[in-house]
Amino acid sequence: MDREFFRMRGITKVYKMGDEDAVVLRGIDLDIQRGEYLSVLGPSGSGKSTLMNIIGCLDQPTEGEYALDGNRIEDLDELELARIRGSEIGFVFQNAQLLTRLDAQKNVELPLIYAGVRPKERERRAREMLSLVGLSDRMHHRPNQLSGGQQQRVAVARALVTNPTLLLADEPTGALDQRTGRQIMELFQQLSGEGRTIIMITHDLNIAKCARRVVHIIDGNLTEGEEATSP
Amino acid sequence: MKRMGSGILGSFFMLVESVRMSVANIRQNRLRSFLTILGILIGVTAVIALITTIQSVSGSISDSFSSMGAGTLTVSATGTELKAGLDAEDMRRIAELDGVLGVTPSVSLSTKVARGGALETGVAVSGKNDFYFESNPDAIARGRAINALDLEGKSRVCLINADMVDLFFYGVDPVGEVLYIGGLDFTVIGILSESADETVQSMLSGSADIMIPYTTALKMNSESLVTGITVYTEGDSAAVQDSIEAFLDALYNYEDDTYEITTMDSIEDTMDSMLSMMSALLGGIASIALVVGGIGIMNMMLTSVTERTVEIGLKKAVGARPGQIQAQFLIESFLLSVVGGVSGALLGVALSAALCSVMGTSFQLSYAAIALGVGFSAAVGILFGWSPARKASKLNPIDALRRM
Numbered sequence: 001m002d003r004e005f006f007r008m009r010g011i012t013k014v015y016k017m018g019d020e021d022a023v024v025l026r027g028i029d030l031d032i033q034r035g036e037y038l039s040v041l042g043p044s045g046s047g048k049s050t051l052m053n054i055i056g057c058l059d060q061p062t063e064g065e066y067a068l069d070g071n072r073i074e075d076l077d078e079l080e081l082a083r084i085r086g087s088e089i090g091f092v093f094q095n096a097q098l099l100t101r102l103d104a105q106k107n108v109e110l111p112l113i114y115a116g117v118r119p120k121e122r123e124r125r126a127r128e129m130l131s132l133v134g135l136s137d138r139m140h141h142r143p144n145q146l147s148g149g150q151q152q153r154v155a156v157a158r159a160l161v162t163n164p165t166l167l168l169a170d171e172p173t174g175a176l177d178q179r180t181g182r183q184i185m186e187l188f189q190q191l192s193g194e195g196r197t198i199i200m201i202t203h204d205l206n207i208a209k210c211a212r213r214v215v216h217i218i219d220g221n222l223t224e225g226e227e228a229t230s231p
Numbered sequence: 232m233k234r235m236g237s238g239i240l241g242s243f244f245m246l247v248e249s250v251r252m253s254v255a256n257i258r259q260n261r262l263r264s265f266l267t268i269l270g271i272l273i274g275v276t277a278v279i280a281l282i283t284t285i286q287s288v289s290g291s292i293s294d295s296f297s298s299m300g301a302g303t304l305t306v307s308a309t310g311t312e313l314k315a316g317l318d319a320e321d322m323r324r325i326a327e328l329d330g331v332l333g334v335t336p337s338v339s340l341s342t343k344v345a346r347g348g349a350l351e352t353g354v355a356v357s358g359k360n361d362f363y364f365e366s367n368p369d370a371i372a373r374g375r376a377i378n379a380l381d382l383e384g385k386s387r388v389c390l391i392n393a394d395m396v397d398l399f400f401y402g403v404d405p406v407g408e409v410l411y412i413g414g415l416d417f418t419v420i421g422i423l424s425e426s427a428d429e430t431v432q433s434m435l436s437g438s439a440d441i442m443i444p445y446t447t448a449l450k451m452n453s454e455s456l457v458t459g460i461t462v463y464t465e466g467d468s469a470a471v472q473d474s475i476e477a478f479l480d481a482l483y484n485y486e487d488d489t490y491e492i493t494t495m496d497s498i499e500d501t502m503d504s505m506l507s508m509m510s511a512l513l514g515g516i517a518s519i520a521l522v523v524g525g526i527g528i529m530n531m532m533l534t535s536v537t538e539r540t541v542e543i544g545l546k547k548a549v550g551a552r553p554g555q556i557q558a559q560f561l562i563e564s565f566l567l568s569v570v571g572g573v574s575g576a577l578l579g580v581a582l583s584a585a586l587c588s589v590m591g592t593s594f595q596l597s598y599a600a601i602a603l604g605v606g607f608s609a610a611v612g613i614l615f616g617w618s619p620a621r622k623a624s625k626l627n628p629i630d631a632l633r634r635m
Contacts, residue, residue, distance in 0.1 A: 058548060058628045079552055086550015093632070097545050101255045111549040113248045116241020158549070 006032035006166070006197075011064035013050050024050045026220040027064070032199070037192040039200040039211035040222075047220040049170070052201045056091060056168050057084045069165045086115050090159030092169040096151035098143040098158075104130060105139045108158045115162065129157035133187060149180035156187060160196075167191065169200045173207055185210045245555060246562075253563040256535070267524075267531045268571040271611065274521030275575025275604040276582060281513045282600040283583035289506035291592040293499055302332075304468050306460050306475060308490040311483050316456025325478060326362075330464050330471040333362040336457040338448040342413035344441070346399040354395075356412060357439030358448025366463050374406045374421025381444040387412075390421040390442045412441065413451055468494055518607065524571065525611035532564050532619035536626075543623050544631025557624035564616025565609060572608030576601045 013025040024047045032038055042048040053059035054066065057073055060081075066073040069088055076084065085091075090111075098107045108126040117125075130139055133153040143151055152172065159167055169188070173181030188210065192198055200211055208214050214225035257264045306325075310316050317325075317336075326334045338358030344351045364376035374390065381388055389410060396405055405419045423442060449455060464471045472492055483489040536543070543556055580596065587594035 053629050056548070058632070082547065082550055082552040085548060091548045093545075093548075097541065097632075099542060099545070101252075101259055110546070113245060114546070114549060114551040114555055116245050118240065118244055119247075162550070 005034050005069060007067045009065045011061045014062045024220055028222045035195045035197055037198045037212045039202055039208040039214050040217055041202060041208040041214055042217035043203055046217045048201050048217050052170050056089055057081045086111055087162055088165040090164035090167045092155050092159045092172045094171040094174040096155040098151055098154055100143050103140045103142050104154045107154055108161050111162045125161050129161045133157045148176050149183055152184055167196055167198045171202055249559045249562050253566055256563055263531055267527050267567050270524035270527035271568050271571025271608050272575040274524040275572050275608050276579040277517035277520050278514055279576050279579025279600050279604040280582040281517050282510050283597045284586050285506055285510040286597045287587045287595045288592050290595045302464050304462050305493045306462060308458055310489050316458040318456055328474045332463040332465050333366060335360055335363040335461045336445045337459040338445045338457060340448060340452055345411040349399050351398055355439045356441045356443060358445030359442050360445050369424055372422045372424040377444050382446050385446045385450055386444055387415055387417045388420045389417040390423050391419055392423040392440050395440050521607060521611055525615040528564050528567055528612060529615035532560060532616050536619050536623045540631045543626050544628045547628035553624035557620040560620035560623050561616050565612040568608045568612025572605040576604045
């Protein structure tokens with residue numbers, strides 16, 4: 001069963017560029033265990049964004065198999081992909097990407113709104129998640145009243161509120177200064193310690209090292225890196 | 232596989248949230264939303280003001296029709312070459328038909344009127360009979376009516392209205408005085424009241440300033456026969472219409488294009504259809520404004536979709552289905568147009584009430600027009616919001632998020 005938790009086999013992505021085919025991913029195999037903390041390290045242009053889109057069910061591979069928590073992603077239509085994104089995956093983007101019109105709590109509630117959760121329950125879970133990321137005193141602040149680090153914490157709370165199978169972070173510290181970035185990394189360590197499965201995409205070796213397992217992606221090929229020394 | 236809230240209740244909560252977010256978005260862009268709403272508002276105001284005003288006018292016209300025209304019908308008999316009109320005997324026989332109270336001939340002429348140094352040309356003179364004054368006792372303000380002797384003797388007597396009194400008899404009591412009509416001397420025998428000539432003919436062709444015996448009028452026109460009469464009926468005018476038709480058929484050798492019988496109802500019908508054509512035409516022109524307003528909505532929504540690409544991408548990433556994104560934008564354009572529609576309806580009704588009071592007609596609130604205006608604007612909102620909403624829902628989340 002757990003072999004089916006996260007399994008990629010021969011994932012290939014080809015973009016049509018006029019008459020030429022641009023091969024971005026060249027047969028990627030990747031297995032992840034439940035509770036693992038993995039970082040995908042690669043320079044820009046290596047195909048790591050494309051890989052993230054496929055992992056995050058925002059895009060589908062040209063070829064290959066991808067199973068996530070028992071769902072065969074390559075067979076799904078747009079509607080089912082939306083459901084998987086809503087329930088299985090929690091995204092953390094480089095910029096927090098909060099809706100400026102909504103306060104922190106409403107931003108965290110957003111995924112639950114689309115999942116059709118009733119208001120009371122939404123509120124309870126949003127508050128719980130904001131406490132988890134240490135923002136219980138900032139529930140009703142708007143994004144522009146929060147610091148960059150706090151915004152990113154709200155984004156983490158939003159990613160976790162649906163209790164997703166997978167936390168998928170794309171350069172989560174990219175827009176933060178070093179100190180705040182470190183705090184976010186500590187938060188990730190904490191979440192990993194609580195048994196969350198985390199995949200972090202980054203080009204920064206120092207950030208990548210925070211994960212327990214690092215894989216390198218170069219020119220569309222994935223190679224297993226050395227085991228990071230876990231603290 | 233996890234399923235959180237779902238089903239109808241879940242969709243309901245989603246909808247509530249979508250409405251809330253739409254309202255927030257509309258308020259975010261106050262000026263732009265206001266201008267967009269204004270576009271719809273102007274369209275709906277125009278449609279409702281025009282339709283309501285026309286309907287009020289048409290309502291008061293038909294009210295006055297039914298108040299004055301009950302129980303009369305008009306016969307226009309051009310006749311054949313052998314008998315071009317009706318003579319006194321024909322009129323007498325029509326008057327004796329079942330259900331007919333009496334007959335008034337209408338002989339009109341337009342002529343010069345003079346007295347002393349005053350001259351007026353193109354004065355409307357109408358030839359009447361004694362029955363006209365019997366059935367319209369209010370027609371005479373002062374003096375006496377035209378009687379049978381006047382008709383018999385083609386007397387040169389006349390009744391004049393207040394305008395004529397002002398023109399020719401300033402400071403003089405006109406009754407008993409002489410007035411020259413068409414070069415002939417007439418004795419004034421009475422003054423007509425304001426409401427003297429409220430018949431259908433007078434309404435369509437203008438009321439008479441002077442009334443003289445119809446026999447005298449025929450003589451002045453060098454005619455011997457009457458071509459237009461008004462028949463006063465009791466009870467069902469349709470049955471009377473049939474017997475008059477039968478009489479005229481016999482009279483004119485069954486050539487039915489030689490006469491025409493017009494009832495009040497048919498005049499009212501014609502009037503109504505004219506007015507409803509007018510209201511359809513004006514409403515149609517005004518609804519162009521609504522379409523322009525709709526284009527305004529579409530423009531705003533398209534801009535909004537472009538501006539909110541990242542937001543759409545984010546929402547998709549957190550699990551929003553295409554339908555939910557589309558619903559969000561549709562709700563927004565629907566709200567914009569309905570706000571415009573409702574306030575336009577209120578403004579339109581107010582405008583129409585003001586117009587009616589200026590024109591002196593009684594204002595009649597038309598719920599149909601309001602329903603039409605609001606319904607049409609809602610439809611415009613959905614129609615013109617559809618394509619931008621669809622565009623938003625089709626947005627590829629990766630492309631949308633790449634803008635970050």
